[in-house]
Amino acid sequence: MSSGPDGQEDGQDGQDGQDGVGPQLLENTPKENPSKPSFSPSPAWTAVLTKQARILLTPLSFKKGPGRQGFLPRRILEPKQCGPGENAAEEPGAPTGPAGSQPLSLCPRRSREAPRLSPETAAPAADSPQDEDDSDGDERECQGSFSGLSAYERKRLKNIKENAKFFASLELLEAAAKLKKMTTRKPSCGVKRKKPKEEADETTRRRSMRLLKADPSGVPVPQVPAQPELAADESPGPPPGPxxxxxxxxxxxxxxxxxxxxxxxxxxQPSGSTIQQPxxxxxxxxxxxxxxxxxxxxxxxxxxxxxxxxxxxxxxxxxxxxxxxxxxxxxxxxxxxxxxxxxxxxxxxxxxxxxxxxxxxxxxxxxxxxxxxxxxxxxxxxxxxxxxxxxxxxxxxxxxxxxxxxxxxxxxxxxxxxxxxxxxxxxxxxxxxxxxxxxxxxxxxxxxxxxxxxxxxxxxxxxxxxxxxxxxxxxxxxxxxxxxxxxxxxxxxxxxxxxxxxxxxxxxxxxxxxxxxxxxxxxxxxxxxxxxxxxxxxxxxxxxxxxxxxxxxxxxxxxxxxxxxxxxxxxxxxxxxxxxxxxxxxxxxxxxxxxxxxxxxxxxxxxxxxxxxxxx
The missing domain is CATH 2.130.10.10 (YVTN repeat-like/Quinoprotein amine dehydrogenase)
Incomplete structure (x- = not known):
């Protein structure tokens, strides 16, 4: 089974969608799975940069049993490493669809987190030219590797791969490294400037004769002996006597x-008058x-x-x-x-x-x-x-x-x-x-x-x-x-x-x-x-x-x-x-x-x- 550029499956997949096994998909908007009548996933929001990115939500699955009731989230971001000839349908207790249809969980189990792309793995994908032949080859390779997956899961894996190539083409990690290098301050070299030496003034400066302790004619004035100073906490007392x-x-x-x-x-002389009381x-x-x-x-x-x-x-x-x-x-x-x-x-x-x-x-x-x-x-x-x-x-x-x-x-x-x-x-x-x-x-x-x-x-x-x-x-x-x-x-x-x-x-x-x-x-x-x-x-x-x-x-x-x-x-x-x-x-x-x-x-x-x- 294969899907066209608009995300719709061909007749066989459409037939499967009518039988209730495979969902009919629109671009970036998965519709409800007939095999899960009570589940209605919400449409996923996408962020538009220079190329439209497709992001899908993780579907939920029913699992009935003692002590576990209601909806349990199940993430299928990463395939499980299954051996040759292994199938998820062979696991005991695996849920199955209606008679004559494939099991509901045909893809291997994924890890809880999606694998992160490093610059080394993302760069070759961004540098290689993309054309329709490569896209068809990738699709055939994906169908060959995951032949046991449903059309919905194959479409999802293809979108993940395309998104990884797109983000690798943006070179965000390289831009971040360049920006960090640009904003990092360089240590100062610590070189001190040498002050220029002041040139000696050839002309003689005028000085005050009072500061030189000399009279206007230049004759030194005799110094007056300094008076003893009082301490800060000592104050002169009043003179004794009358x-x-x-x-x-x-x-x-x-x-x-x-x-x-x-x-x-x-x-x-006192007046001698007496004080008169009112x-x-x-x-x-x-x-x-x-x-x-x-x-x-x-x-x-x-x-x-x-x-x-x-x-x-x-x-x-x-x-x-x-x-x-x-x-x-x-x-x-x-x-x-x-x-x-x-x-x-x-x-x-x-x-x-x-x-x-x-x-x-x-x-x-x-x-x-x-x-x-x-x-x-x-x-x-x-x-x-x-x-x-x-x-x-x-x-x-x-x-x-x-x-x-x-x-x-x-x-x-x-x-x-x-x-x-x-x-x-x-x-x-x-x-x-x-x-x-x-x-x-x-x-x-x-x-x-x-x-x-x-x-x-x-x-x-x-x-x-x-x-x-x-x-x-x-x-x-x-x-x-x-x-x-x-x-x-x-x-x-x-x-x-x-x-x-x-x-x-x-x-x-x-x-x-x-x-x-x-x-x-x-x-x-x-x-x-x-x-x-x-x-x-x-x-x-x-x-x-x-x-x-x-x-x-x-x-x-x-x-x-x-x-x-x-x-x-x-x-x-x-x-x-x-x-x-x-x-x-x-x-x-x-x-x-x-x-x-x-x-x-x-x-x-x-x-x-x-x-x-x-x-x-």
Whole structure:
């Protein structure tokens, strides 16, 4: 049996197709086999390149038996190597067609995978010319080799052979090898280029006489001996001993500064006036409402951020002192004409001035403490800054008076220790360690001078100076409840029955310290935003010397303001102004007898609130 070019079989094969043995084929589209009535193979898809390729699907066969039901795929891609005279129909259990027809599986069994063509086997087939005689010879050879196959299987094997010849003619493997060779990078030879030598410049270049260390005439200048340089972590300390009082913003010994010193000499004696308490809380609130700020009461007193502030107790003149981050102390006399004429700035320290107090015995003395380890007293009658205490190894944090004549002082250190300084004794310093916590502020009791309160990292304690020893000091009373570091702790100004603390946990607390022998109960807690950050000085709530149960503190609220609270936690008044108060006043101080409030910000400005209509 043979097939024509269009894939149809001749009459004998057509007869077999009518008997149900051989299927009738179209080009690349096998039709269903009558011997398998329930199977309908799908047409195969072909990919068209330069020649149409014929691809047929693998037929399925039925095989019934125990444990195997349904359709089982059977691939006949490769013929089985059968011996001579062997036939698949002789195998036991082989399926057979109808009576008088050939078996369904007449071709030998194929392997599961089709044989792959190598370039060596595919090249001769691609190079040999193809004509009709060769095609007929191949067909006869195929019919002779596989005489026992059906027409469908012979047609399929012929298509496989033609497809193999076609793909071999495309030379895909050779093209892939050439492409791989083209895309492979060649190793660099690694030859370095030689840089051309620079030709010597025949002309002489001009050079600076300053770099040659010579004068314009060419004569060498004598060398100046080099100064010894300080280490990176070493900073020059302040000079010891008294310093001359020279204003840094004005010429020394001028007429204005002479008048300023004369004013301080006249105020060298205390006034002796008593502090008058308001009759009630309502009258005190009314006095606060009568205070205001104006353009004349706002001035830049220091160069940098204000760390401390004090108001002179004089009732005849209004003078404010401020200490900044760079160690400067500025004095502002509000009673002297223009603002610039009343400001005098001095530099007695080289680091931040954290504490300022006027002496209770002599208001002409201003004591200042700095982080540079020095405590100085400004004596304006002699125009000098005397040195009271000095410790170059430990930084100082604050100080307080232990006597009314200001002869005995208590100085706090950042390492947790305190020093009792007696300006009259030959051995003026007595050291005591209060514990591992920091000592940020110390403040003495207004009536019982032997007691003082110290605020540290997370603890506030009251100590007795008479019981201090170098090590292992136990507090007389502790004020618990603080969860973060404290900024300050102060006794109430008249009786010392209360202590107000400012903590970084955004709380202001008031404790009852009327009985120092037992526990100090917590009177009230005021929720207050104390998160000032690194560019603002920390808030410090301070008592009003004119009112025993009221204190003043700065605020981060907008518009900017200074708030006054009662000891019970009520907000009594807020000092604010849309035009002249536009910054945060972290440090505040009040006059002991007059309705005057001074607030300092982080740019060195001082805002003064005073009674309306009063002379500056």
């Amino acid at each position: 310093l001359e009082m020279v204003p840094s913003n004005q010429t020394a010994k001028d007429e204005v500064f002479g008048e300023f010193l004369q004013t301080w000499t006249e105020m060298s 009759s009630s809380l309502e009258s005190y609130r009314a006095s606060l409402s009568g205070m205001a700020v104006s353009e004349e009461t706002v001035c830049k007193v220091t160069k940098d951020r204000i760390f401390s502030l004090a108001v002179h107790p004089s009732e005849s003149r209004l003078l404010v002192a401020a200490g900044d981050r760079l160690g400067q102390v500025g004095l502002w006399d509000l009673d002297r004409g223009p603002k610039a004429a009343g400001v005098h700035t001095f530099a007695p320290h080289i680091r931040a001035v954290s504490c300022l107090y006027f002496s209770p015995a002599n208001p002409a003395h201003l004591l200042s403490l700095s982080y540079d380890g020095t405590l100085r007293c400004a004596d304006f009658s002699r125009a000098v800054f005397d040195e009271v205490y000095r410790n170059q190894e430990l930084a100082l944090s604050s100080f307080t008076f232990l006597s009314d004549d200001a002869s005995s002082l208590l100085v706090g250190h950042w390492n947790g220790g305190v020093a009792v300084v007696d300006r009259r004794a030959p051995a003026p310093v007595q050291w005591a360690d209060l514990g591992p916590g920091l000592v940020r502020t110390v403040h003495g009791h207004p009536l019982h001078r032997q007691y003082f309160v110290a605020a540290g990292a997370r603890n506030v304690s009251i100590f007795d100076v008479r019981c201090l020893k170098p090590q292992r000091n136990r507090p007389l009373l502790s004020l618990p409840g603080h969860t973060k570091s404290l900024a300050s702790a102060y006794f109430s100004p008249t009786t010392g029955c209360r202590v107000v603390t400012t903590c970084a946990d955004d709380n202001l607390r008031v404790f009852d310290t009327s009985c120092l022998g037992s526990k100090a109960p917590l009177v009230t807690t005021v929720r207050h935003n104390n998160n000032t950050g690194r560019w603002l000085s920390r808030f410090q709530a301070v008592w009003d010397p004119k009112q025993e149960d009221c204190f003043v503190v700065g605020s981060l609220s907008r518009p900017r303001r200074i708030e006054v609270f009662h000891a019970a936690g009520r907000l009594l008044h807020s000092f604010a102004h849309e035009d002249w108060l536009g910054s945060v006043c972290s440090i505040n101080a009040l006059h002991p007898s007059r309705p005057v409030l001074a607030g300092g910000n982080s740019s060195g400005k001082v805002h003064v609130f005073k009674a309306r209509g009063a002379e500056p």
